[in-house]
Amino acid sequence: MEILDELEQIRRDGLSALQSVTDEPALEAWRVAHLGRSAPVMQVFSRMGQAAKEQRPIIGQAANQVKLALEAALAETAQVVKEAALQRSLQAERLDVSLPGRRPVQGRLHIETQTLREMYRVFGEMGFQVYRSPDVESDDNNFTALNIPAHHPARDMWDTFYTANPSVLLRTHTSPGQIRAMRQFAPDPIRVALPGMCYRYEQAGARKDIQFMQVELLAVGYNITFGDLKGTLRDFAQRMFGERLRTRLRPSYFPFTEPSAEMDVECVICHGKGCGVCKGSGWLEIMGCGMVHPVVLQNGGYDPSRFTGFAAGMGPGRIAMLRHAIEDIRSLYTNDIRFLEQF
Numbered sequence: 001m002e003i004l005d006e007l008e009q010i011r012r013d014g015l016s017a018l019q020s021v022t023d024e025p026a027l028e029a030w031r032v033a034h035l036g037r038s039a040p041v042m043q044v045f046s047r048m049g050q051a052a053k054e055q056r057p058i059i060g061q062a063a064n065q066v067k068l069a070l071e072a073a074l075a076e077t078a079q080v081v082k083e084a085a086l087q088r089s090l091q092a093e094r095l096d097v098s099l100p101g102r103r104p105v106q107g108r109l110h111i112e113t114q115t116l117r118e119m120y121r122v123f124g125e126m127g128f129q130v131y132r133s134p135d136v137e138s139d140d141n142n143f144t145a146l147n148i149p150a151h152h153p154a155r156d157m158w159d160t161f162y163t164a165n166p167s168v169l170l171r172t173h174t175s176p177g178q179i180r181a182m183r184q185f186a187p188d189p190i191r192v193a194l195p196g197m198c199y200r201y202e203q204a205g206a207r208k209d210i211q212f213m214q215v216e217l218l219a220v221g222y223n224i225t226f227g228d229l230k231g232t233l234r235d236f237a238q239r240m241f242g243e244r245l246r247t248r249l250r251p252s253y254f255p256f257t258e259p260s261a262e263m264d265v266e267c268v269i270c271h272g273k274g275c276g277v278c279k280g281s282g283w284l285e286i287m288g289c290g291m292v293h294p295v296v297l298q299n300g301g302y303d304p305s306r307f308t309g310f311a312a313g314m315g316p317g318r319i320a321m322l323r324h325a326i327e328d329i330r331s332l333y334t335n336d337i338r339f340l341e342q343f
């Protein structure tokens with residue numbers, strides 16, 4: 001039968017064409033040509049109706065075998081092609097695992113934030129809790145309730161930025177937080193640390209800026225004495241600056257404390273001998289402090305005949321400057337990476 005010879009030829013043609021297939025697109029093209037709807041073997045099936053009746057099963061069986069043979073060859077070649085593709089990509093995209101890795105750029109906390117957190121830690125161990133109060137304050141909290149009446153010359157100590165509303169301003173210190181904390185917790189004894197930005201309308205320079213961070217400390221309770229103030233602040237200074245550094249208190253004046261003092265630590269650079277950083281005095285000023293004024297206790301809601309307390313205000317920027325011998329406070333805010341990377 002002629003058609004059987006033709007089928008045999010179809011089989012040989014298909015298998016030999018498959019020899020030259022080495023990649024996926026060629027394989028797909030081969031599949032369409034040799035097993036697709038209009039492939040020669042498929043045409044044999046559709047032509048079968050023309051054959052004599054008794055020949056049809058023979059032709060059908062033979063055509064089927066050719067089709068199965070081509071399908072089996074296709075599957076086999078597909079496997080080979082896939083393996084070859086994998087090998088090629090393994091070769092081409094070879095990884096050199098001995099190359100050193102790329103180090104990610106790692107940021108860090110700003111030196112002032114690091115210092116602030118260390119202060120929280122020290123104060124936290126002494127029982128002080130962080131209490132936040134707003135930067136935009138009322139004239140009353142920033143001045144009047146702190147025993148600085150309107151038009152009193154003491155207001156000259158803190159000039160600020162005012163808003164269109166004359167009774168709303170940017171706080172000049174964290175002390176108004178004292179009023180807020182007292183009013184929230186009175187008559188319970190409290191120990192709070194009040195951090196935040198403060199603003200002053202003044203000539204900026206190496207030692208002061210129009211905006212700076214401050215941390216206020218406030219303790220109110222029964223039988224709190226100046227000895228508690230001194231012990232707490234000296235312990236704090238020694239933990240921040242080292243055990244061996246001496247501290248001293250100098251009399252000072254603040255309207256909201258009585259008596260008031262200024263705390264100095266021995267110069268971290270020259271240890272009291274006198275140098276450029278301490279301007280020859282051997283001492284560095286680190287904070288203002290004092291016993292909370294009875295008027296302020298009263299304004300906060302405490303009975304000054306039963307309660308006493310102490311307060312202090314200090315700048316973490318200044319403390320960082322003293323600990324790391326930073327000469328210009330503006331370095332803290334100018335974002336010079338060469339400065340920031342040192343800490």
Ligand code: PHE
Nearest residue numbers: 173175254288289311312313
């Ligand atoms: N508020 C004062 C200042 O900014 C510092 C201070 C706080 C002094 C608490 C005494 C008590 O200058």
